[in-house]
Amino acid sequence: MVTLGDYLMVSGLLFTIGFAGVMLRRNIIIIFMSLELMLNSANLSLVAFSRFRVQPGGLPNYHAQVFVFFIITVAAAEVALGLAIIVALFRARQTTHVEDISTLKF
Amino acid sequence: MSSVLPWYVLLLPLISAAVIVLFTQRSRAISSFVSVGAAVVGFVCSCRVFASQNTSAPEFGWIDLRPLLYVPLGFVLDDLSRTMLVLVTGVGALIHVYSLGYMRDDDGKSRYFASLSLFMFSMIGIVLANNFVMMFIFWELVGLSSYLLIGHWFERDAAADAAKKAFVTNRIGDFGFMIGILMIWSVAGSVVFREIAAQMPRIASSPPFLTIAVLLIFCGAIGKSAQFPLHVWLPDAMEGPTPISALIHAATMVAAGVYMLVRVGFLVQASPQALGVITWIGTITAVMAALIATQQSDIKRILAYSTLSQLGYMVMAIGLASGEAAMFHLFTHAFFKALLFLGAGAIIFMLHHEQNIWNMGGLAARLRVTFLTFLIGTLALIGCPPFSGFWSKDAIIALAYQRHTAVFAVALFTAFLTAFYMTRLLVVVFFGKGRTETARHGEEAPWVMTVPLLLLSVPAFLGGFSFFAAKFLHLPGEKEAGELVLALATAATVAGVALGIYLYRNRETEPWDVSVLRHRLYLDEFYAWLIDATQGALSRISDFIDRWILDAGAVRGLSFGTWGAGSLLRLLQVGNVQAYALFFGLGIVGVIYWTVFR
């Protein structure tokens, strides 16, 4: 049988993949996609917890699913805004590469 | 009325000094008048104090933190202090008058007389003080006024250096003095002489403690009375105006040490070990100074070394446990040495500040009064009967004969030397031919200078006779072995005189040159080296540590280190988001490890 641990482990792996993407990739758009991966892995854990921590009535814990709903909404808004900023950046600097935007330092 | 009279005596000179400094600085004539007036009135008053048998005066609390410490400003008015008071004010008044002439044209006359008044104030204070702290106060003030007076001609490097040397040397002595006072106080619980005397059994219960305390107090006297090894300042102090040399460095100030030792005789005599040390210090000083005096060519320096030598006698007497003898010699010495200095001053003044005896000669004819009085002074000094010095010195030599043979021998030898170098001085200065133009044209001094000479020569001549001295002093008791000592002493004196005349008659230059003595046993050089090797080196090392290790190393190093650490830390901020994410991750992993897995 599939256990809660399996879900959590898979979710953790996805989170790690996303995190690795943020740390390893230098294209801002890809970094952004990696961030989405991280958010969604959290969603997976949440839903898993919701399913496995059944409420007294025998229902899944829907509070977690509501939270997932909020996370998805926020993530979508964040994507929209983030991409707008990236577009503005590209217009100004013709790059989406993080190494090209390191004027501010020390 | 009469009970506050001592206060007038004490405060008159202070008021005079204050008036001069505050108001009459511009007008030199008024200043000198104020000061001389104060001195003369002070003398009159002190005569009245002496005459009246009143022994009490009002007392004020200077520091009153009873039961811990009570320092009164009060007087002791016994025979000793009253005699000393008359002596100090008397000699002082004469020298004030004399200074009117000697300092007639000096630019700093106001300053001079202010300092002189300050000196009188301090000296009277020492004489009258009834406790250690008050004595120390005036003790230090005497040092100050001596500094001011020696450095009167401060533009001259030699005078400036001499003043500094005098003050610092005295301070070294005072260092010991203060520790001694503290030690005595810590046991007796009081600084007042009378109360300390009452506590003597307690103090004497620990002989080593007492000995150390007494020797430390004696340190004060070593400094002030210029005993070996702190004698070096006195000859240099001759850079001051001659009246000062007479007043301070012959008659009064240097005697303060002796006076103080007599004042606390009850302490000193309670410690035989201390007495031994004191005796030998006095003896060494006496013979050493006399030896050096034989080879000096500056007239004032010769007199200065002679002063040292005589002070050695006095200290020797104290060491031999006879305060009376010491005071007797102090008393006579004050007169004849003041006389000698003033005479020398008259010569120097008339020869336009020429001080080298080899540039003088044949002055007996031209400066008759001066010569006459100088002769009296010399005879008194070498102990020629019946001049005053004979009686007092004889008393000390007799004392030594009784108590300590070695000391006696040295004392006798010193008497011989004294006669020798004074004869040398007299012969070279007053006889023979004038060796320079100025010497050939010297004239007699004005009356303001000669009158004090004449006045001083009276006690210098008579001072030793008991009918005169006994009015003032407790004379030392009758001596048993009188005849032998008398004969030996006289013989030594005669031998000295004879040798002096034989060697120096009609000489143009120094016939025998002993450079060790001429260079004062190289003690000044040795001290200069010693100071440089100890204090100088230490101060340079400390300065180096402070500048380079504490400040540059520790303080600035720390601040630079902090700054450097900051500069390194900011390099973390590389500007690359990727790196930032990495740091972020490192931080997270670290924090999780720190929290969850430890």
Next chain:
Amino acid sequence: MPPFLFWIFAAMMLVFGMGVIVNRNPIASALSLVLSFVGLSALFLSLNAYFIGVIQVLVYAGAVMVLFLFIIMLLDLRAEERRKINLVAFVGGSAVALAFFVQIYHVVSALGASRQTFPPLRPGTADDVHSIGLLLFGNYNLPFQIIGVLVLVATIGVIVLSKRELR
């Protein structure tokens, strides 16, 4: 859902997840992202979270991916030319990621409930939309309103940031 399906979808999600970060072509990454999310939504379904599963596909496949692709096209991004790999960053990043996963692994193992299998649900609980909706508009009304303001702000922001010339 049988376990093998779980593993298949999990593998799909992870593999395409990896695809996002290893592809050099942004378009390929975007497509991998979507596929990964499809796998994810299948896992949601396996957890009886039908509403969330559907929303996931709608929002990500329908909106987010389109947005990404649109921007990538707009900016005319191609496969990035190979730049010199920053070895320190690469090794460091990998190490940190690995360490982080190890930590997650330990935490998951430590959780006692990890070995728990599916608890039984009350039969007939498929109408999760109903339950979620009740919660959302009832209990969670306040956060929901705030999300509304958030979206308003995001709208203003997108306009301000991407309009060529502002009025």
Next chain:
Amino acid sequence: MLLLIVFLPIVCAALILAGSPARRTALAASGLTLLGTLMVFFEFDGSRVGFQFVRSYTVAAEWGIHLAFGVDGLSLVMLLLTALVTLAAVWFTPAVSKHENSFYACLLLIAGGALGAFASIDLFFFYAFHELALIPTFLLIGIWGSGNRQAAAWKITIYLATGSFILLIGLILLYRSMPEAARSFDFRLLQNGAAQIPASAQRTIYLLLLVGFGILVSLFPFHTWAPQAYASAPAPAAMLHAGVLKKFGLYGLLRLAVPLLPEGARYWTGLLIILLLGNIIYVGLVTIAQKRLDWMLGYSSVMHMGYIFLGIAAANLLGANGAAILMFAHGLSIALLFAVAGEIRSRTGTLMLSELGGLGKVMPFAGLAFGLAAFAAIGLPGFANFSAEVMVFFGAFHVGVDQQHFHRFQVATVLALWGVVISAVYMLRAYRRIFMGGASEVSASATDIGWNLRLPVVLLVAANLWIGFSPQSFVSRMGSSLRTYFPAQ
């Protein structure tokens, strides 16, 4: 009255910044302050124990912080010192070339801070008022200083700020170590609470206070800020700082650390003695090696702190009285020394001892003033310094004395007495080089201090002589206050 004394300078500083004529306002402010202080001094009832003229306003009720002023004998002396030196410093201010208003405002702020600190009977404001002077000092040295002014200003500011914060920690710890019921910031109540602090806590607190206050007073080895700062500071700033502000730390030790934490004080006495001997002997030797007058004066002021520390370390009535009077005396003398040094600098353009010489001829009044101050500084009788040093030495020697051995306090006293010789050596050497001997090139053209500057000199000297001749006028006023801290026997 106290409110007026404290806030008059501060308000006038604000007025000056707002544009009121600088010198006149500052002179009026400091003159009035002195007048007020004198009134308080003579109205003060020396026989009463405790604080008088108390005014208190609540500032933070939950914490028990009050803006409270009051004087006892000890603070009375310090207030008088501050008022005197302030007037002299303002008076001695030369024509300022740039930002005259700010200069005077800074001076008045320092004075106001010092007055506030000495008049406060609330721990918080006692500390806070002292810090008021920090920034004005920074500005005074930084803007109007000479030599390497920037480095000097940085050093003193950072150093003192660090010291202050160490001190702050100590004070908070003191407050917190008291049992809840007896906890207070009020000086009048501190004794009750402090009596219940356990010995181990006392040790920690005392050490913190010692280091904190010690840095402010340039206790060896935390002294290196002082000479450089004083050398670079304009003369009035150096006068105020060395003369008054530095005494804050000593005042604090005497007022708080020793009486409140007797066990701590006893425990650290050995350390304090070593450090204060560092001040006296080591710094004394360093002073001898100095080649510039300003540096020498700076080091000498560090050195003389050692004597005050000795009086404090003795922790008995004599030592405390001596320390208090020595603070007063040293403040007056060092202020005068710095003032004259400033005048010499402005007239000859140098303070190198080797370049000066024979100034006594052309600047007789300056010579007199410097001489008086120098002799006061080396502890000549007649000056307050001497009477204070006597008390300090007697007080220190008294501790644990017996006829068989010298203990640490006796040894310390002996060494400290040697310091008196050392100070004579360097002071007289400086006097010899500057005022005596033949006139050097730079001194030939110098002019004497004018009549307008003689009054403050007279003021400082007269005050010093007054206490020198009659230390009892302070002792009688401080006696009852200090006796409560340090019972005789």
Next chain:
Amino acid sequence: MFGAPALEIAVVLLGISVLLVEAFVPSADKRRLALAGIVGLVLILIGSFLVTPNTATAEATGFWSFYAADPLAIFFKRFALVTTILVLVMMIEYAPIIRQSIHGITEQAGLGEFFVLPIFTCAGLMWMASAIDFVMIFVSLELVTMSFYVLVAFTRRNPLTLEAGVKYLILSALSTGFLVYGITWLFGVTGETNLSRIAVALGRPTTEHAPALFGMVLVLVALGFKIAAVPFQIWIPDVYQGAPTPVTAFLSVGSKAAGFVVLLRVLSVFFVLPQMQRVLVAIAIATLIYGNLAALPQTNLKRLLAYSSIAHAGYLLIGVVSLSGSAVTFYLVSYLLMTLLSFAVLIVVANSAGDEIRDFDGLSQRSPFLAFAMMIAMVSLAGVPFTAGFFGKFMIFDAAIRQGQTALVVTGVVTVACGFYYYLKVVRAMYWEAPRVNTVMLPGSQLSRATIAALVVAIVGLGVYPQPILRAAQSQSSYAAATR
């Protein structure tokens, strides 16, 4: 009179109406909009004093399980309002720069949005102050973050601003990811998102600590990001330097203060487990050292203030670790005053010169008033008595000493000394140095001069008479009670 939720509603309505006016009355002077916003916020601020607080209970459901209207919340709502008002004032002063650095057809293009966004942000901050449920914390925090994305990158013709915007975007989103994951784990362990119920759940013996700690740490990471605690401070200097100056001020005060309120609330739950305190001590020490030391060599004032903001986060963390809500509150108030004052002066000076420290050379001669105000700000930041900053530090150190946090106290004292150096560097430039030639000083508008004067008075006033804030801070006993 009325409930606390009315305040946020009023703020949102204010924002929407300003937005509508902006949209439909194109000819209006945009600065009037800002003024209207300021007036509106002031009215709401006044209204906030009529609000009756009520304390949340663990049993509450629905609205009151998300939203607390305790004194702490109301205090920080006022805090957010004041901050926003002051930031709007600065924004008006900053308008010329906006004009230069965005693409616009009309003279005042974009200004309307620039003025409206802070109002919505303010609403987010106020909600954060009331949030007692992780869902609520998440959404209100995201509202704030989202509007800051826009604000930071607002002047998008300036490449530095865009760079700052991108950096903020990525790192902030990263921290959001961790926040969500952390909340997930906390939910997984306790089955709750409401703070007080989590506290109850954590108290149960059956609750497993390691996964709960894992979740807490991840939440802490996200909050650490907001409050600029090392090692999550990494974005601060770059973003602060690049962002438009009023936005920097807003970030460093508003965002950080809200972060601290949430931290206070969250930690009152987390401190059930002792490991949390230990890690926070370490974080506080690292923050103090990094912030203060790295600030030493800075030459750009905005960047310097960024590092100083990290340093102050360190001092605030001392207060947090020492469980002293009132100290943290007071410190935040003083921090608000002095930081905003320094930014307000900076904006005026930067308008005519620049934001390097060197641009302040001789300011005391060019504008004594501004120089004096800046000096007050700097000495208050450094912690000189008779300024609010000192009293804040006093309370912080007191709290630490009370808790026996020796390491924190020692680090605090050492770093305070560094602080004196870099703050006084600014004073040095203004007072010691001579002004550089050909700099013409723009005096700044009446409004901002009045604001600057008011801030100066407030700083000194609080330094001498802290009682009003102290009383307010003291009354928020909820945190202290919860943690004891």
